[in-house]
Amino acid sequence: xxxxxxxxxxxxxxxxxxxxxxxxxxxxxxxxxxxxxxxxxxxxxxxxxxxxxxxxxxxxxxxxxxxxxxxxxxxxxxxxxxxxxxxxxxxxxxxxxxxxxxxxxxxxxxxxxxxxxxxxxxxxxxxxxxxxxxxxxxxxxxxxxxxxx
Amino acid sequence: xxxxxxxxxxxxxxxxxxxxxxxxxxxxxxxxxxxxxxxxxxxxxxxxxxxxxxxxxxxxxxxxxxxxxxxxxxxxxxxxxxxxxxxxxxxxxxxxxxxxxxxxxxxxxxxxxxxxxxxxxxxxxxxxxxxxxxxxxxxxxxxxxxxxxxxxxxxxxxxxxxxxxxxxxxxxxxxxxxxxxxxxxxxxxxxxxxxxxxxxxxxxxxxxxxxxxxxxxxxxxxxxxxxxxxxxxxxxxxxxxxxxxxxxxxxxxxxxxxxxxxxxxxxxxxxxxxxxxxxxxxxxxxxxxxxxxxxxxxxxxxxxxxxxxxxxxxxxxxxxxxxxxxxxxxxxxxxxxxxxxxxxxxxxxxxxxxxxxxxxxxxxxxxxxxxxxxxxxxxxxxxxxxxxxxxxxx
Numbered sequence: 158x159x160x161x162x163x164x165x166x167x168x169x170x171x172x173x174x175x176x177x178x179x180x181x182x183x184x185x186x187x188x189x190x191x192x193x194x195x196x197x198x199x200x201x202x203x204x205x206x207x208x209x210x211x212x213x214x215x216x217x218x219x220x221x222x223x224x225x226x227x228x229x230x231x232x233x234x235x236x237x238x239x240x241x242x243x244x245x246x247x248x249x250x251x252x253x254x255x256x257x258x259x260x261x262x263x264x265x266x267x268x269x270x271x272x273x274x275x276x277x278x279x280x281x282x283x284x285x286x287x288x289x290x291x292x293x294x295x296x297x298x299x300x301x302x303x304x305x306x
Numbered sequence: 307x308x309x310x311x312x313x314x315x316x317x318x319x320x321x322x323x324x325x326x327x328x329x330x331x332x333x334x335x336x337x338x339x340x341x342x343x344x345x346x347x348x349x350x351x352x353x354x355x356x357x358x359x360x361x362x363x364x365x366x367x368x369x370x371x372x373x374x375x376x377x378x379x380x381x382x383x384x385x386x387x388x389x390x391x392x393x394x395x396x397x398x399x400x401x402x403x404x405x406x407x408x409x410x411x412x413x414x415x416x417x418x419x420x421x422x423x424x425x426x427x428x429x430x431x432x433x434x435x436x437x438x439x440x441x442x443x444x445x446x447x448x449x450x451x452x453x454x455x456x457x458x459x460x461x462x463x464x465x466x467x468x469x470x471x472x473x474x475x476x477x478x479x480x481x482x483x484x485x486x487x488x489x490x491x492x493x494x495x496x497x498x499x500x501x502x503x504x505x506x507x508x509x510x511x512x513x514x515x516x517x518x519x520x521x522x523x524x525x526x527x528x529x530x531x532x533x534x535x536x537x538x539x540x541x542x543x544x545x546x547x548x549x550x551x552x553x554x555x556x557x558x559x560x561x562x563x564x565x566x567x568x569x570x571x572x573x574x575x576x577x578x579x580x581x582x583x584x585x586x587x588x589x590x591x592x593x594x595x596x597x598x599x600x601x602x603x604x605x606x607x608x609x610x611x612x613x614x615x616x617x618x619x620x621x622x623x624x625x626x627x628x629x630x631x632x633x634x635x636x637x638x639x640x641x642x643x644x645x646x647x648x649x650x651x652x653x654x655x656x657x658x659x660x661x662x663x664x665x666x667x668x669x670x671x672x673x674x675x676x677x678x679x680x681x682x683x684x685x686x687x688x689x690x691x692x693x694x695x696x697x698x699x700x
Contacts (some may be wrong), residue, residue, distance in 0.1 A: 170441050170456075172448035202564055204446045210564060230569060232463035233517040234454060241441075242454030250455040252464055252567055262565045266453050277471035288452060295452055 169241040171289050177205045180219030185294040188285045192261065194220040201258045224283030225301060226253040229262060231275045249275040251298050269299035308589035309554060311415040313700040316542040316549035317407075318535050319348025320659040322496045325530035325650050328430055333529065334374030334382055337427040340531035341387065348535040349546045350421060352387045355535075357394040357419025359410040361402050361653070363689075365429045365527065378427040378531070394419040401557040402426070403532070403654045404684035404692030408557035410536045411694075420541060425533035426653050449566045459524060461688070462604045463516040465570040469606065470518060472570070475624035477518065480605060481509040483627045484522060487602070487641055490634055491648030493672040498528055498650040523605040525646035532655025534662065539700055550665040550680070550696040554588020556580060557692030559685065568688050576687040577614035585615075588695040590679065592616045597664040597680035598638055599657035601691065602645040608632075611683055612640075634672055642672045654684025658694075665696045 174182050181203075184191035193205040197214035201222070208215050230252040237243035249267035254260070267275050268284055281298040288295040321343025323336035331339075345352055364377040374382045380395045394413050398405045403426035410422035443451035450456060469475055488504045491497045504522070512520035542549035559580035561572035585591050592615055600611040609623030617638060618626040626632070632640035643649060643660035661682035663669050678698040685691025 168441055169454075170443040170447075170451040172452060173442050173444040174448070178448060204449050204564065204566055206564055210562075230464035230468040230567075232460045232467060232519075233514075234457065234460055235514045235516065238459075238515070239454045239457050245454060248454055250450075250453050250460060250464070252565075252569065260563070260565075260571075262567070262569065264450050264453055264455055264566045277467055 172293070177207065181205065182293050184219055184221065185285060185296060186292055188294065189221045190224045190263070190283045190296050191219040191221045192255070192263075193217050201255070201261045203261055203263055222255055222257045224296070226255040226263070226281060226298075228252070228275065228277055228279040228281060229254040230277060231267075233272045233275060247272045251275060251281065253281055253298055263296065265296055265298040267299070268297040274300070307586065309587040311411070312553050312588065313551045313697065314539050315411045315414045315536060315552045316539050317552065317662045317696065318537055318542050318545050318547050318549050319344040319346075319350065320535075320662050321345075321347055321533050322655070322659065323531040325496060325498050325528050325652070327498070327526070327528055328432075329529040331529065332375050333427045333429040333531070334378050334386060336529060336531045337378040337383060337425055337533070338386060340427070340533040341383065341423055341425055344423070344425075344533035344535050347547070348537075350535065352389060353391060354421050355387070355389050355423045356391045357410060357413055357422030358383060358389060358392060359396040359398070359406040359413070359422055359424045361398050361406045361426055363399065365431055376429040376431065378425075383423070383425070389423075394422070400560060400690030401692045402685035402689055403658060404682070404694065405557040405690060407534060407536070407658060407694065408555045408692045411552050411555055414536050414538055420537060422536045423533060424536060425531055426655050427531040428528060428652055430527040430529050430651075446566060455567070457516065459519050460516040461567060463519045464567055465573050466518055466604070466606045468570040469610070473621035473624060475609075477510065479624045479628065480609070481506045483608065483632065483640075484509045484605060484647070486633045487644060487647055490642050490672060491644030493634075493642075493670070494644050494648065497644045497648045498526065499644065499648050519604065525603050525651045528650030528652065530650060530652055532652050532659050534658060548666040548698070550662040550698070551700045553590060553679070553695045553697045554584050555692065555694040556583040556587055557690070558583065559687055559691040561687040573610060573687045574614060574620070577611060577691075580691055580693055581615040584693045584695060590695055594679050595681045595695075596639075596677040597642065597661060597674045598632070598640040599643070599645075599661040599680060599682040600640060601654055601657055601684045601686065602641060602647050603651065603653070603686070605647060607686065608640060615681065634674070639674045642669065642674060657684050658682045661694070661696050665698050
């Protein structure tokens with residue numbers, strides 16, 4: 158009975174890494190943001206796809222990118238509505254368009270700055286934070302340095 | 307090209323169940339209640355119904371879905387009504403209730419059935435709507451869920467943030483629509499917020515959930531169901547009701563751009579694709595429409611659909627909703643039922659049913675004078691959406 162009354166220990170979700178997504182996550186161990194790139198037409202895709210929507214090739218290579226980009230859209234979550242993230246509110250989620258290719262977006266939280274600083278058009282650069290017990294790291298985004306603005 | 311079945315099928319009956327935050331009735335009971343009202347509204351009985359179409363997606367994700375309790379499948383309805391003479395049934399996973407309605411129109415036109423029942427039953431779960439225990443982030447969610455980015459309000463907040471930044475749209479501008487919509491709601495006795503008008507200040511002070519969306523930008527989860535009856539134009543003329551002829555319809559509108567979340571561009575691309583197909587299938591355009599019924603599960607959606615359907619130019623929706631233009635009595639009366647923001651989270655049935663009733667001329671104090679053509683749209687480019695043009699005259 159005591160077991161049943163113990164509150165659930167909710168953890169932040171772990172990515173279920175598959176062969177398609179493994180190159181992305183493996184690169185994070187070395188602190189690299191590497192995105193799926195079609196070896197036939199050279200286009201980046203994220204999230205990884207099984208078939209290039211541009212040229213229909215299925216030959217890909219995870220390719221490191223600069224980790225720099227511009228906030229395309231964002232939100233600041235102000236309520237404790239997501240399990241495992243209750244203590245973090247308010248937190249900003251950014252949709253970052255990477256410099257290497259328009260229309261390719263990576264999601265991350267805003268770090269090294271208050272959530273309220275998030276803006277569309279803000280220049281950001283990737284940061285990595287350890288995530289889970291497997292040695293993976295989570296790409297996050299911080300305001301880019303002064304040389305960017 | 308105008309679709310070959312234009313005006314050969316009509317919506318003839320509509321009905322809502324009781325609607326409330328947490329009702330003392332199962333989702334199945336409410337689905338039966340709404341369906342019986344729709345069937346009787348058309349002058350029919352359940353024994354006449356030989357087709358059924360639904361979008362059953364549950365409002366409680368993960369474990370614990372029970373047919374008839376928190377979702378209502380066509381199987382539940384078939385054995386509970388019961389539908390003894392069923393010849394056609396359909397259950398879709400995209401396009402919400404508008405998709406179910408479009409499928410029923412096609413089935414009736416093809417002769418697969420004569421009288422089809424279409425419904426959408428909603429359950430308001432204890433705790434939060436659509437919550438899933440996502441300790442393992444699978445598929446594309448592995449690129450969002452680890453960031454605490456797995457809440458529906460957040461998903462919709464992002465394209466709205468882009469819209470505001472790109473076009474200089476403000477919450478103040480949107481408040482015009484919100485306040486007017488609640489006024490419409492006071493004219494609709496079926497609406498859950500029937501007796502709760504709000505002012506501009508109420509909206510501006512509303513608690514933020516996920517910037518830029520506040521509580522009053524979100525529809526409220528309710529228990530309730532809306533149902534419609536579809537038949538051929540010939541059969542419709544023998545019924546004791548005014549038919550709402552289906553002049554054009556389409557169900558698609560899923561975004562196909564590859565991104566971790568739905569972007570504004572992806573929303574607009576697929577919305578325009580749906581709008582273009584519906585105008586082509588109907589042979590009509592924005593200047594023909596008397597009654598606009600555009601899905602408003604989140605407050606800013608109608609602005610985007612106004613643009614997609616060509617009622618105004620790209621990026622002009624936030625200006626178009628000013629100056630009483632979309633109010634009852636304006637040139638483009640929008641969501642006279644109060645929509646989902648006023649009636650509760652009924653996933654598009656407020657739009658579909660209001661459009662039918664406007665064409666039938668039975669909306670009482672909120673009737674659009676001389677309404678002959680209604681545009682109804684439900685769903686979103688995330689879940690798929692569909693739209694229909696309904697006409698008073700075949």
